[in-house]
Amino acid sequence: MTHSLPPANERRPKSVYGIGEEPDVRFSFANERTALAWIRTGLALVAGGVALTTLTQFTHGQNVLLDLVAVIACIAGGCLAVVALASWRRNERALRLNAALPAPVALVWLVAGILVMTVCLGGYVVYNSVVSV
Amino acid sequence: MDRWFDRGLQPERTALSWQRTGLSAASVSIVTAFIAVRVGLSAVAIAAVLVATTAVALALLRFPRARVHVSGLTDPWPVLLRVGVIVVAAAVLGALVPSYSFVSSLLSSAGVQ
Numbered sequence: 001m002t003h004s005l006p007p008a009n010e011r012r013p014k015s016v017y018g019i020g021e022e023p024d025v026r027f028s029f030a031n032e033r034t035a036l037a038w039i040r041t042g043l044a045l046v047a048g049g050v051a052l053t054t055l056t057q058f059t060h061g062q063n064v065l066l067d068l069v070a071v072i073a074c075i076a077g078g079c080l081a082v083v084a085l086a087s088w089r090r091n092e093r094a095l096r097l098n099a100a101l102p103a104p105v106a107l108v109w110l111v112a113g114i115l116v117m118t119v120c121l122g123g124y125v126v127y128n129s130v131v132s133v
Numbered sequence: 134m135d136r137w138f139d140r141g142l143q144p145e146r147t148a149l150s151w152q153r154t155g156l157s158a159a160s161v162s163i164v165t166a167f168i169a170v171r172v173g174l175s176a177v178a179i180a181a182v183l184v185a186t187t188a189v190a191l192a193l194l195r196f197p198r199a200r201v202h203v204s205g206l207t208d209p210w211p212v213l214l215r216v217g218v219i220v221v222a223a224a225v226l227g228a229l230v231p232s233y234s235f236v237s238s239l240l241s242s243a244g245v246q
Contacts, residue, residue, distance in 0.1 A: 011208055029143040032209045033150045039220055040154050046220070046227045047161045053231045054168050062238040070231035078224030085217045088209070 016089055020096030027095050035088035041110070042080030049073035065124060069117065076113060080106060148195055154216060155192020159185040162223050169230055181226045188219050 011017035052070040056063045083106045090102050162185035169178035195212060 012210055016210070017208075026141065026143050028209075029147045032213070033147055035209070035213060036150045036154045036216075039216060040157055042220055043154070043157045043161055043223070046224045047157075047164070049224075049231065050161060050164050050168065050227045053227070053234070054164065056231070056234070057168060057171055062234065062241070064235060064238055067231040067235035067238070071228045071235065074224045074228035074231075077227075078221045081217045081220035081224070085213060088213060 013089065016092045016096065019093060020098065023095040023098075028092065031088060031091045031095060034091070035084045038084030038087065038106070039081050042077040042084065045073050045077030045080060047077075049077065069121065073117070080110070151195035151212075152192045155188045155195070158188035158216070158219050158223055159192070161227070162188065165223065165227050165230065169226070172230055172233060174230060174233060177226055177229050181223070184219055184222050184226065188216075188223075191216055191219065 008017055049070040049072075052066050052073065056066045056070070087102075087104065087106070093099075094101050162181045166178045166181035166185065169175070169181060191212060195207075
């Protein structure tokens with residue numbers, strides 16, 4: 001029963017709705033929520049960057065390393081939002097073609113990036129506390 | 134189509150997910166606006182407030198309406214695209230403040246006043 005759906009040629013993007021057949025609507029909803037969860041992950045990175053900026057502004061005012069990390073976190077967050085939209089399209093296409101879902105490529109990059117950043121910031125904290133003793 | 138109706142509350146969960154996303158974007162932008170005011174970048178602050186307002190509006194527009202339970206009536210792509218643009222804008226604004234203070238500390242350490 002597709003009585004309330006708009007005609008296929010009016011649904012955007014055409015690269016998604018022009019192919020395959022209508023999947024179980026629950027799967028489409030799940031794909032939508034997955035994309036939103038990725039977008040929120042990106043937002044969390046931006047929030048981390050903004051928090052770091054706030055921290056540097058309210059303490060020393062000038063800290064080149066923390067500023068750099070904040071810029072990188074914000075840019076990575078913006079990139080994740082773009083990746084979220086791209087993966088939504090890929091997943092929705094796979095759902096409509098009844099194909100296997102593609103692997104979440106961004107996950108590896110996200111985890112690797114967060115690990116590198118954790119090690120760097122942790123090292124910086126240890127270095128600072130050793131120097132100040 | 135009616136078999137899945139309200140089973141697992143899919144539309145409601147999805148609508149709440151939209152709200153979480155919109156409100157998160159709004160709060161990040163508001164904090165950016167505050168810190169931009171403190172640093173003295175008022176243009177960035179104004180842009181961040183605009184981004185926050187748009188994010189709240191988008192979250193409210195996807196609020197669950199009682200009888201709209203068919204996904205095809207509300208294809209996510211147009212709104213998803215707008216939210217993506219909002220988050221990228223928030224990221225750029227968030228990056229501008231530390232870039233500004235990064236550049237100004239480099240300049241001051243190079244002796245430029």
